Amino acid sequence: MDTVNIAAKLAQIGDHWNPRIIGEVNDFQVKAVKLRGAFDWHHHVEEDELFLVVKGTLTMNFRDRTATVGPGEFIVVPHGVEHQPVAEQEVEILLFERATTLNTGTERTARTREQLERL
Amino acid sequence: MDTVNIAAKLAQIGDHWNPRIIGEVNDFQVKAVKLRGAFDWHHHVEEDELFLVVKGTLTMNFRDRTATVGPGEFIVVPHGVEHQPVAEQEVEILLFERATTLNTGTERTARTREQLERL
Numbered sequence: 001m002d003t004v005n006i007a008a009k010l011a012q013i014g015d016h017w018n019p020r021i022i023g024e025v026n027d028f029q030v031k032a033v034k035l036r037g038a039f040d041w042h043h044h045v046e047e048d049e050l051f052l053v054v055k056g057t058l059t060m061n062f063r064d065r066t067a068t069v070g071p072g073e074f075i076v077v078p079h080g081v082e083h084q085p086v087a088e089q090e091v092e093i094l095l096f097e098r099a100t101t102l103n104t105g106t107e108r109t110a111r112t113r114e115q116l117e118r119l
Numbered sequence: 120m121d122t123v124n125i126a127a128k129l130a131q132i133g134d135h136w137n138p139r140i141i142g143e144v145n146d147f148q149v150k151a152v153k154l155r156g157a158f159d160w161h162h163h164v165e166e167d168e169l170f171l172v173v174k175g176t177l178t179m180n181f182r183d184r185t186a187t188v189g190p191g192e193f194i195v196v197p198h199g200v201e202h203q204p205v206a207e208q209e210v211e212i213l214l215f216e217r218a219t220t221l222n223t224g225t226e227r228t229a230r231t232r233e234q235l236e237r238l
Contacts, residue, residue, distance in 0.1 A: 001181065001200070005192050023195050025167045025215060028147055030193070048144045054191075062120065072173075073124050074149070076142050081120070096144055096215055 006054060009119050010034065010092045017111055019095060019103060020119040031095040032119065035087035042105030043082045047098045050076045056091035060084070125173060128238050129153065129211045136230055138214060138222060139238040150214040151238065154206035161224030162201045166217045169195045175210035179203070 009022045009032045016036045023030035035058065051058060052074040060067045060075055061084040069075045077083045095101075104112045128141045128151045135155045142149035154177065170177060171193040179186045179194055180203040188194045196202045214220075223231045 001186060001194065001196065003186050003188050003192050003194050007191055023169065023193065025147075025169045025195055026165075026198075026217060028144075028215075030169070030215075046145075050142060050144045050149070067120065067122050069122050072126055073122050074142065075120065075122050076144055077120065079145075096147070096149075098145060 004030075006032065006094065010054060012119055016090075017103070018113050020117050022094075022119050024099070027099055028096060029099045031097070031116065033093055033095060035085060035091045035093060036089070038086045039084060040104060040107070040109060040111060041082055041084045042107060044077075044079050044101055044105050046079050047101040048076055048078050049101060050074055050096040051085070052094040052096065054092040054094060056087060056089055058091045058093060059086040059088065061086060123149075125151065125213065129173060131238055135209075136222070137232050139236050141213075141238050143218070146218055147215060148218045150216070150235065152212055152214060154204060154210040154212060155208070157205045158203060159223060159226070159228060159230060160201055160203045161226060163196075163198050163220055163224050165198050166220040167195055167197050168220060169193055169215040170204070171213040171215065173211045173213060175206060175208055177210045177212060178205040178207065180205060 019031035019033040022032045053069045058069040138150035138152040141151045172188045177188040
């Protein structure tokens with residue numbers, strides 16, 4: 001029941017596409033992560049995924065359109081929907097999603113992160 | 120899959136202690152709400168509750184201590200834990216919690232809000 005300062009958690013992160021757990025709400029987690037560059041296209045079979053931008057501008061590519069998410073904005077990607085997060089410049093975000101959510105979706109790749117660190 | 124601007128949603132709210140749904144993530148909801156004054160002591164039997172402060176300073180009273188939550192900070196109140204949110208001045212927050220979460224916890228009072236509006 002400690003107060004969590006989001007910027008202070010993000011300041012501890014020095015790499016990209018490597019989510020850290022900074023909060024837990026029942027079976028959901030809050031993850032802090034820095035993004036830079038283009039991630040792989042993927043989808044999640046069961047989990048919806050909320051991206052809340054703290055700093056920078058996130059581009060979310062879908063197969064039929066593109067969304068832009070700036071600071072103080074969020075987007076929810078429903079399960080089953082293919083998406084590709086792109087950060088042309090560094091972006092700092094929070095993810096709100098089920099603890100079971102794998103960052104690369106249905107594929108395990110070199111970018112898959114499991115057993116996430118808690119900050 | 121639209122981008123949601125949090126400040127724009129909060130700007131539509133003219134009352135207090137009346138959460139609006141601004142996002143859904145599986146069985147969880149993101150709610151926007153303005154607070155002013157002291158709410159009733161309550162707890163939730165099953166639902167943890169995340170309070171993320173956008174503007175102002177939230178005081179969260181527990182039976183044995185008090186936490187302060189400012190802009191860019193959040194606190195998670197675990198299920199079963201009695202708490203009293205207090206906003207000495209107006210506070211704007213997001214709640215992230217299961218859709219089943221009743222604002223007054225185990226009691227239904229004049230402050231209970233059900234069938235929440237979607238903004």
